Amino acid sequence: MKKDKIPAATIIRLSVYQRYLKKLMNSGVKVVSSNQLATEASVNPAQLRKDLSYFGRFGVRGVGYDVASLSSTISAILGLADEWRVVLVGTGPIGQALLRHPQFARQGYRFEAVFDIDPSNVGMKFENGLTVQGMDKLPEVVQENSIQLAVLAVPSDKAQDVADCLVKSGIRGILNFSPTRIKVPRGVSVQYVDFTILLDSLTYNISRNRGQTIDTESEPAKPRWGREHSWPVVQSNIHGQEIGLSS
Secondary structure: OOHHHOOHHHHHHHHHHHHHHHHHHHOOOOEEOHHHHHHHOOOOHHHHHHHHHOOOOOOEOOOEEEHHHHHHHHHHHOOOOOOEEEEEEOOOHHHHHHHHOOHHHHOOEEEEEEEEOOHHHOOOEOOOOOEEEEHHHHHHHHHHOOOOEEEEOOOHHHHHHHHHHHHHHOOOEEEEOOOOOOOOOOOOEEEEOOHHHHHHHHHHHHHHOOOOOOOOOOOOOOOOOOOOOOOOOOEEOOOOOEEOOOO
16 A cells, blocks of 8 residues: 555554553563554554554564564654654743653654744743744754754644744644644645644533443443544645544
8 A cells, every 4th residue: 555545543553552662662571462562552453453564564473573673663664763853833831831741852852942923932941951032043943953843832823824934944744733724835744733622522422421320340441442542633644635533
């Protein structure tokens, strides 16, 4: 199958597989079965094998997967073999929380610079050593450091203007925390994180199951991919098309 036909949910699951493989490596585990890896990601073994089959053949029947080898392969597939430099635009509560989140560095994403559209925030310093810069400095920083990723955490009415500036500066991928659906040219990918949409899905499930008794003594229900897992709702691929996270 051509890579541009790979389901978006498969790419998300690869990241989940990778996180578990790293845990196993840190614990000294050398080999993992498809059942064990699939269970951790809340998919069935057939789905796991299908996800991996898009990229080649892995594992030995009756033995399992070499943890280090599979982890290295998935890292290469996801482009995580090298560290990625990231710029953040927006120093409100969301932006500041992201700067302090340790998972970015653990996954190989390093914030290289921080910018803000509000001149009054320029010069503000964070504990990680970064100082807020004005938007006029963004093109220079992006080009000099060959940065391709940006996190956008600005008010909705400013999102498109900032996105245009990011694209003109050379950014190829944007993680957008604004609910605004921004327009980008082909060759630029956008991933949206809209908390209100995710909350809407929760209220839908609560409303649908209203009146049902919760049995706290029974065995926990086995999670099913796509209902109990929350992922960004819409992703734009490099061809400028919006695709859902279906399997």
